Amino acid sequence: MAATPADFDALFFRSALGRFATGVTVVTTETTPDARPLGLTISSFNAVSLEPPMILWSLTKAASSLQHYLQARRYVVHVLASTQLHLAKRFAHGPQSERFRNVALARAPGGTLMLDDPECAAWFECYNLARHEAGDHIIFIGQVERCHRNFNQPLVYHAGDFDLTPSTEPLSST
Ligand SMILES: Cc1cc2nc3c(=O)[nH]c(=O)nc-3n(C[C@H](O)[C@H](O)[C@H](O)COP(=O)(O)O)c2cc1C
Known part of the structure; x- marks a missing residue:
């Protein structure tokens, strides 16, 4: 039996979804074939499977x-720390070349372009295992080859x- 139509509008749906607190990541990869850096907030x-990861x-x-992420062989998901709000904002808008201005870059062990920022709470270098169409989004499933956390x-x-986001000011001793 098919689903019944939604009895709410998109604005209300977005507001309801917003009650779910999440972390924030930046997902980096490169364009093919010319290897320009790409990054998205x-x-x-979310987690899917522990074994395999x-x-x-x-x-x-x-x-x-979108087309570049569909074609990418690998990408790196960086979990942002509370001190990295500027990166969350930077990687949500504007031309890709601007997003990477004055941002240090590195290579993950498997060669994937990543942010060179030790403040990231975690990172996951992923093989671009599967992509599933779901409404107006594409769900990417990544198989984690390497990860790091602090x-x-x-x-x-x-x-x-x-x-x-917790305050990053030092806690008072009183
Ligand atoms: C906190 C935050 C979380 C976001 N999460 C998502 C997300 O999960 N999926 C998504 O498609 N866009 C998300 N966005 C918006 C994307 O970052 C934005 O659409 C994207 O950078 C546009 O890149 P483009 O240059 O490829 O069009 C988020 C934005 C912010 C500020």
């Missing part, structure tokens, strides 16, 4: 970089903003 990241994230079909506080996204 993505909060739809797999993660997912979803990308709007409207993203101008214990920095995460950047938190909720209700369309970063208000729940």
Whole structure:
């Protein structure tokens, strides 16, 4: 039996989804074949499988970089720390070349372009295992080949903003 039509509009749906607090990631890869850097701010990241290790994230079909992410062999998902709000904003808008201005880059062990920033709370170098069409988004399933983490506080996204992100000021001793 088919689903019944939604009894709410897109604005209300977005608002309801916004009650779910998430972390924030930046997903990097390169264009093919000319290897220009690409990066996107993505909060739809989630765990999928422990063995084998797999993660997912979803990308709007409207993203101008969509074709490159579909074709990429690998990408790196960086989990942002609370001190990296500037990166979350930088990688959500504007031309790709601007997003990487004054941003240090490195190579993950498997050769994938990544941010060279030790503040990232974690990163996952992923093989671009599968892509599934779902409404107006594409779900990417990544098989994790290498990962790294530290214990920095995460950047938190909720209700369309970063208000729940813990303060990065030193805690008072009183
Ligand atoms: C906190 C935050 C989370 C986001 N999460 C997603 C997401 O999960 N999926 C998505 O398609 N876009 C998400 N976006 C928007 C994308 O970053 C934006 O559409 C993308 O950078 C556009 O890139 P383009 O140059 O390929 O069009 C998010 C934006 C912000 C600020």
